[in-house]
Amino acid sequence: MMLLMHSDFPHRAPGRVWAHTGQPFEAREYDVLVLGAGRMGTLCAHALRQLAPALSVLLVEAGGLPNEDGATLLAPGVWTALDVPAPRHAEARWVRAQLETAFGDVSFQTRPLxxxxxxxxxxxxxxxxxxxxxxxxxxxxxxxxxxxEQAATYRPGALALNAAQAAIRLGADLLLNTRAHLHGPGRVRLERLTVTNTHRVVVHETHHVAAQTIVVALGADGPGAAEHDLGVHTTHARAYRQSxxxxxxxxxxxxxxxxxxxxxxxxxxxxxxxxxxxxxxxxxxxxxxxxxxxxxxxxxxxxxxxxxxxxxxxxxxxxxxxxxxxxxxxxPGAWLALPAGDPHAPPQHEEVAPHVHLLLGGPHADTLGPATAHDLAATIAGLPDRPWHAR
Incomplete structure (x- = not known):
């Protein structure tokens, strides 16, 4: 897994990657924990390292690779402004430009809709x-x-993987094969998983990690994690979509x-x-x-x-x-997050507890998801402006 290339960022030390339990992990406090390495989580982690390089970031993923399964891998990968309300057209155009140039090969192709x-x-x-x-x-x-005429297709799974690689090159750490459970604002229990010789997935070891800020980017599982682990009520939901x-x-x-x-x-x-x-x-x-x-x-x-x-x-x-x-x-099918419980709602983020942010993509993540992830990173970094405001 070639995640530690850093030639593009010679002045920044790359982050660490823990792929399996044979690599010892020592829990320490991070400034930001990002739970979930689909495209929303990886894009947010990357933007955080770009906008606020002084903040330490740990990206946690339950699978063996970013976007290994789930809604990111099966997302349509269709960018189109036809469904975007006028106030968000600038964000959509910014996303299109990012897909074309910012994250390497994601098989971006202009294709009329x-x-x-x-x-x-x-x-x-x-x-x-x-x-x-x-x-x-x-x-x-x-x-x-x-x-x-400006519609396009791309591979959301490649976007998530490339964004994770870029975040690591900028200094973010990545912990794979690890389940995360919220233990209240500022604290997360991490369960490192392994496979027995009978092919059962079991918890190998447990760590408790503290963080100033937590981003819950678990897709369709995110609202449930917030409700069950934190005892908060959200308006969000999920649906199962097949292709x-x-x-x-x-x-x-x-x-x-x-x-x-x-x-x-x-x-x-x-x-x-x-x-x-x-x-x-x-x-x-x-x-x-x-x-x-x-x-x-x-x-x-x-x-x-x-x-x-x-x-x-x-x-x-x-x-x-x-x-x-x-x-x-x-x-093929996957559970899809529905922000605000509405199939037509755009991607969004909200603070569901002090310094705990829920980040959701949903049905329109192909067109607006990267901008929403960037917006949350800028919010955490305390930056008022967004790059699409100048466009």
């Missing part, structure tokens, strides 16, 4: 003029379209498609289907598949209903090209 509609409207043009693949779109059913695949050929130049709330991202020679989030999932919900013509599938009922409703307009969804699986485990 075609938003298809059944009725005319402002800035909509005839979809028949866009040379769409008839296997994917019936222009008679969706005769109008809005086009975001089925459509095996219709796509190319590097194939545009993104969106209709009926579904986004179809060209990926790996076909399309990844990103369904809409309709509501929060209740506590205790266990993902399970629905039924299509009485036959069990691996798609949850709400997602299956969305696909069935779109089959006439998007013909490939009604063919064997759609992979539905036989059980929920056959179709």
């Amino acid at each position: 075609i938003d298809l509609h059944a009725t005319p409207g402002a800035q909509r043009r005839p979809s028949r003029d866009l040379n769409l693949d008839p296997a994917m779109v019936d222009p008679a059913a969706l005769p109008w379209a809005t086009v975001d 089925p695949r459509v095996n219709v050929p796509s190319q590097d130049t194939t545009p993104l498609l969106r209709a009926h709330g579904l986004t179809l991202r060209p990926q790996h020679g076909g399309y990844t289907v990103i369904p809409p989030i309709h509501h929060r999932d209740p506590a205790g919900y266990v993902p399970a598949g629905g039924r299509l013509t009485g036959v069990p599938t691996g798609l949850r009922r709400e997602t299956l209903e969305d696909l069935v409703a779109a089959m006439e307009s998007l013909p490939a969804l009604g063919t064997a090209a759609l992979e539905t699986g036989h059980s929920a485990s056959d179709v």
Whole structure:
């Protein structure tokens, strides 16, 4: 794991990485603990080391690598300003610039997004003029379209890994394979995990670490951690989102498609289907598949209903090209944080206890997540200005 390259920052000592329990970890006090090494946590840790290099930072991840699993790895990776309210357009443009240049290779590619509609409207043009693949779109059913020429795709997992590497080069420490539990403001219990010879994951050792500030960037598990460990109430929630695949050929130049709330991202020679989030999932919900013509599938009922409703307009969804699986485990899926419990809410952060900040990405993290993580880092650093204000 090449995390300790520091040639780009010759005047700063790189941080340390503890990947397994064979590497002794001695607990000490840090200025900031960042819990969770998905893209929100890694971007916040990196921004902290950039904006406030005097602050010591420890990034803690339960997995073996940043973004090893969870919502970051399965995030759509679609940047588009179509869903962004006007007051946040400057943030979205700043994020786009960062994705293009700031974090190395994240497979960033400008790719127009075609938003298809059944009725005319402002800035909509005839979809028949866009040379769409008839296997994917019936222009008679969706005769109008809005086009975001500046839309783009990238790999959120690569962004998280690259941001973690950059943070370490700037002096942040990284503790992998470690579960974190909040013990009140300023204190965290860290459980270092190992695997037995029977392949069971067990707690090898426990440490208690103090910090002036704690950032909870645990994704969909973050609100629950704050509520259970700190006894605070939050308005946030989570939902389970799956991403089925459509095996219709796509190319590097194939545009993104969106209709009926579904986004179809060209990926790996076909399309990844990103369904809409309709509501929060209740506590205790266990993902399970629905039924299509009485036959069990691996798609949850709400997602299956969305696909069935779109089959006439998007013909490939009604063919064997759609992979539905036989059980929920056959179709990639992950728990997604819902800031404010709202599928349409943008990423946000809030102080849920003194010096304990909850950082959430959610459905719009692709476009606004990096700006929100940077904003929290600037807040912790006590800096009033944000880089997008000048744009």
